[in-house]
Amino acid sequence: MSELKEYVAIADRPEGWNRPAPRAPLDDDGDGELLEVAMGPHHPSTHGVFRMDVALDGERVIRLRPVFGYLHRNHEKIAEGVSYLASMPYTDRLDYVCPITNNWAYALAVEKLSGLVPPERAEYLRVILGELTRFQNHANAVGFLLQEMGASGTPLMYAFREREKILDLFEELTGARMMVNYMRFGGCRVDVSSQWLDHARKVVAGMTGFVDEFERLLASNEILMARCQGVGVLKADLAVNAGVSGPMLRASGVGYDIRKVDSYGIYSRFNFRVPVGDHGDVYDRFMIRILEMRESIGILQQALKDIPVGPVMDPKAKSRGFRPKPGEAYGRIEAPKGELGFYLISDGGPNPYRYRIRPPSLINLTVLEDMCLGHDVADVVLIFGSVDIVLGEVDR
């Protein structure tokens, strides 16, 4: 009981601190005794090493505290000690499911800082690879969500089968399936061959069939609907206030997509829609990912049709002795998990003076407790899975 008192004291909040009121244990729900459970750091549903200290009244969650840092390696400090380019391969290891978009966000920030402009073909390549990454990340996220729901294996393996085709494309182009280290400041490392483009077109042509099959398999599944609908509801105003971004924000009914808002790169040229949910529950987050996969296919088809020939590097870019002028820049992109930003301060030297990553995975977890309070402990696994995080990015 002493634990509960402490919690109430923390939640006894100043004006405007919009945290949900703590749920007192119900009088008719057992004798009010609390059970504290540490879920993690080696719980199979935590996607790595992450701990949730949960206080339970019976099965009901009345407090949840996330504990971070098990994978912390102070990437930001390491990056301050090496040159700008030397951090590029390290960004692959942040969100290791989507290395391309990490590369892109970092390259974008450095390009803002130094004024380099990638050529047309490189911009197209970035969009193609970025959308391939988004597609495989969303397939993955849905697969893992179903895995955590108890659908052992099958949906995840469907997703992995499709992901493998995309990783083959990455391997063919960059030499690595996941640690691609592909982008450079002012362009891309290597150009694609026409064979690669044909291969990519073939993979993209098969994607619609995959999404149709995947959706038919899952979306109207009775168990999935029973477990997901109305669970872990996140209201739109709280989502915006808590800095939630990406599919999670849009599932709550906020049509905010940085590809549309900032139209970084060449996204303004493509025709695509931004799917928005209306309940903000786990089911909406699942469905938004399916719909975004469809939009990604549309963008991929347009980009693969229009890709021009030409160089893939800005001729002004230099790989040695790269020293941006003093100043600062914040570059952000719509990564598959949300707003991924890099904030850089240059003092004119070869290393960044300050190198900061805005990790969408970490900030989306701010509202984890709000979504879980009052639900059963089995739903915590599900709600956590629907946030879609990677611990490499949360802890950095």
Added chain:
Amino acid sequence: MKTVEEIKTAIEAALPEARVELVSNPSPSWQHSLRIDPGHALAIAKFLRDDADLKLDFLSNVTGVDWPDKEITEKVQVMQTIDLTYEGSDQTTEEVVEETRKRIEPGYLETVYHLYSVEKKHGPVILHMRTVNRTDQVELPSFTPLWRSAEFQEREVFDLYGIIFTGHPDLRRLLMWDEFKDHPMRKDYVEPDDFEYEPTAHDEVLKRAEAHRAALSIPAGGRV
């Protein structure tokens, strides 16, 4: 969207007592920012969030920056009286002499906030805030009561830089463990020879620890 200058004027019109300074950014990103004084920071932030033209409802990014004490060497021109003997007679002349002086510019810690508006779809508006120094006056007001997204990010800045956010409801370390003493992202941070009580059995580490012990005159085997 309003320019930074217009936002500055708007803040000064709404809150006449608040001090706001324009920080220009010479890099090609042209992301200029505003330095606000911590005393009125909450009022300014509330104005930016609720103002009908700005509606900055989305606090995207909170960054800590460390600016350590800087030793500045500068050349100053000083008038000097020189006595000299010229052709047998004493003369006094004044001459301008260059003198090298050193002064120490005190360091400070800084937080940087990137604000966007989801409703109006504009941004970023960048705010800077400075602490008085790096040692004992490191308090800054917390923005968590206004934007929940600051909750974990301010905990991270507290953890890695040691800035104390007053008004934060749950200010604990985020990434390092609770017993950890120092703030690793500071520029003058020296990592301990060993994070555990038992020294790691690597010759290099043991040698380094011995050197530190000798420098601090700690008996052999004592904890550095």
